[in-house]
Amino acid sequence: MTPAGDGLVPIEDPSRAVVGTGVPPIMAPGYTFGSVTDNCGNVNGWLGDATKYLGAFDSSWGGMVCTPTTGWTLAANTDVLLVRRASAETTAIDTNKIQVQSNRAQVSVFTGATAPGGYGTGAAAETHDMVMNVYYIATSGTQVSLRRKTLRGKTMVDEEVIPDVQDLQVQFGIDADGDGAAEKYVNPGSVGTASIVSARIWLLIRSSDDEQGFKNSTNYQYANANIAAANDKRRRILMSKTIQIRNAQS
């Protein structure tokens, strides 16, 4: 986490709210989210493609048909981030959830009263909940907020994560020479056939209140964002985080 702002904002590592802390990506056969309500259109069934830990769209919903909460819209020039993983904790089988069955060798996404077979018994086989989040920046008038569509039971619900986050940017680190390290970072949609090995995520956060006597004249440039100075009385902080990943979708 690298604070790079112009002053202190009383927010504690909001990137943890987005990407969590070290939960491994899951490998699973594609799963159709047809039974999930408000599933952002489930275009090509890929919202449920749990073979991809991260996905992102540059300045748009991409192929998804997500509707922001009533009265709000997707903020211009902000990216959309998808995170799909298994819950960190094991859980009991629950027919009202989308769940993940795993052992050391394989992982499957399922729903129902019976976990998929072939996973052994006892401690070797574990059941986790499927975690599915679509993060985006919503705006309404002068308000901005980091919100998400999150899988709750079998419904994608819309909820606020952190208010006064005005930008979310994502870039993927690509490995062209096969050494496992990223040579460069590109915007979602520009990965081509290269392997994705890491992702950078930026959040631009502003203070919720004006500070009398302060004028924010900073021009923020990062990823493919170029945000003109607001010249308002709010302090801002730019937070960035690089995470190593082994399977992503651009």
Ligand SMILES: [Ca+2]
């Ligand atoms: Ca972008």
